[in-house]
Amino acid sequence: MTQLQNKNILLGITGGIAAYKTPDLVRRLREQGAVVRCVMTESAKAFVTPLSLQAVSGFTVSDDLLDPTAEAAMGHIELARWADLILIAPATANTLARITHGFADDLLSTLVLASKAPVCVAPAMNQQMWAATAVQNNVSILHERGIAFIGPESGEQACGDIGYGRMTDPTDIVKALLNEKLPDNGSTASCTWQGKTFVITAGPTREAIDPVRYISNHSSGKMGYALAQAAANAGAKVVLVSGPTQLATPKGVQRIDVETAEQMLTAVQQQLTDCDVFIGCAAVSDYRVEDIAEHKIKKEQNSEPPKLSLVQNPDILKTVAQSANAPFTVGFAAETQNLKENALSKLQRKQLQMIIANDVSEPHQGFNSDQNSALILSKDSEQSLPTMSKHDMAVAIIDAIAKRYFDTSNRS
Known part of the structure; x- marks a missing residue:
C-alpha cells in the first residue's frame, strides 16, 4: 500500500499544451490507489477532452462553477470538502497569478479558496514567461503560503525554446507526491522534506x-x-x-x-x-x-x-x-x-x-x-x-x- 492509497486527489487542469499529458497522470495516480476527480478550465478543453479524462478517472469532469446538477448547485463546496489534495497540472502563468491574487470566478480558482486541502502545482509555460519578474513574484508568494511546487523542468519546449518551464513528467509528479506526507483534510500543506x-x-x-x-x-x-x-x-x-x-x-x-x-x-x-x-x-x-592586534594598527610616516x-x-x-x-x-x-x-x-x-x-x-x-x-x-x-x-x-x-x-x- 502506498501513501496515495484511498487519497482523494482533485486534479485541476488548465490551458497549457502540457494538458495532453493529464490522462496519463490520472492513470498513474490511480495505479497508486488514489481516487481522482478532474476539474478543467475552459481553455484546458482546447488541449484535452473531458470525455478522455472521464474515461481514465471514472468520474464526470467538473468545469462549471454554477453546476445545477451538483449538490444543491454548490458543486464547488462539495468538491472542496471531498479533496485530500488539490493538484494543479499543468499550472499556467495565468493560473498562478489568479491563485496568488485570490480570484474566484471559475470553478478551479474557487476550489483553491474554498478547500482546506493542501495545494500542489506543476507549472508549465514558456521559459521566458517562467523567468518573468511578475511570475517569480507570484511564485515567491505562493511558496510563502505553503503551496508546494513540482517542477518545472528544463528542456525543449513546444515553441522550440529551451529552458525551465516544461511540466514535470507524470511519472515524476507521482514520485514527488509519494515523497510527501499527505495530511488529512484540514491540515496545512506538507512537502517533500517534511520531518527532515x-x-x-x-x-x-x-x-x-x-x-x-x-x-x-x-x-x-x-x-x-x-x-x-x-x-x-x-x-x-x-x-x-x-x-x-x-x-x-x-x-x-x-x-x-x-x-x-x-x-x-x-x-x-x-x-x-x-x-x-x-x-x-x-x-x-x-x-x-x-596574532590579532589589540589596538588599531597605526600607519607611521616612512x-x-x-x-x-x-x-x-x-x-x-x-x-x-x-x-x-x-x-x-x-x-x-x-x-x-x-x-x-x-x-x-x-x-x-x-x-x-x-x-x-x-x-x-x-x-x-x-x-x-x-x-x-x-x-x-x-x-x-x-x-x-x-x-x-x-x-x-x-x-x-x-x-x-x-x-x-x-x-x-x-x-x-
Whole structure:
C-alpha cells in the first residue's frame, strides 16, 4: 500500500499544451490507489477532452462553477470538502497569478479558496514567461503560503525554446507526491522534506586583523539564504548559520549569526546531531591572522607596512562530510577557471555527496548578484543550470538533492 492509497486527489487542469499529458497522470495516480476527480478550465478543453479524462478517472469532469446538477448547485463546496489534495497540472502563468491574487470566478480558482486541502502545482509555460519578474513574484508568494511546487523542468519546449518551464513528467509528479506526507483534510500543506532537518551555511566570514580591519570576501549570502527559504518551503526544518550579511532571515528558518570561520564550525557542529542534509554555501575564509592586534594598527610616516602572519582555518565542509554519522553533505565551489575539474577534485577530496560549481569570474552573476548559473555534480551525475535567479536556482538545487537523497535512502 502506498501513501496515495484511498487519497482523494482533485486534479485541476488548465490551458497549457502540457494538458495532453493529464490522462496519463490520472492513470498513474490511480495505479497508486488514489481516487481522482478532474476539474478543467475552459481553455484546458482546447488541449484535452473531458470525455478522455472521464474515461481514465471514472468520474464526470467538473468545469462549471454554477453546476445545477451538483449538490444543491454548490458543486464547488462539495468538491472542496471531498479533496485530500488539490493538484494543479499543468499550472499556467495565468493560473498562478489568479491563485496568488485570490480570484474566484471559475470553478478551479474557487476550489483553491474554498478547500482546506493542501495545494500542489506543476507549472508549465514558456521559459521566458517562467523567468518573468511578475511570475517569480507570484511564485515567491505562493511558496510563502505553503503551496508546494513540482517542477518545472528544463528542456525543449513546444515553441522550440529551451529552458525551465516544461511540466514535470507524470511519472515524476507521482514520485514527488509519494515523497510527501499527505495530511488529512484540514491540515496545512506538507512537502517533500517534511520531518527532515537542513543545516545551511551562508555569507562570508570575517577574520580580524585589529579592532578595525578584517579579512573577508565578496559573498552577499543571497544564495545560501535562497537555499534556506527553498528548503523551508519544501517542508524541512532549517537552521541557517550565517556570516555577516544585510539580509532578512527567511520565513520559517532558525538563524544563528557568527563572524569567524571557527565560530561557524562550532555552530555547525552543535547542530549536527539531528541534521539530515548539510549545505556548505558560505564563503569561508581559508586563513586568519595568527596574532590579532589589540589596538588599531597605526600607519607611521616612512614606516614599512605591517607583515601579517596567517594560519589556516578549519575546513568546515570536510569536517562535516567526514564526521561520524555524517549527513548528506553538499558543497559549493566558486571558481574562476577549470570549473568542472576543480569542483570534481573538491568533491572527491572532501568526500561530498554533491557539489554546486559556479564560475564567479562571469559578469553579472555569482557574488552580490541576484542571478547565477551552475553545475550540479556528484560522482556519477552532472546537471547544468543556465543563468537564472538565485531563487530559481535554490529550488532546482533542493530538488536535485531530493532526487539524490531519497534515491540513496531507498537503496540503503
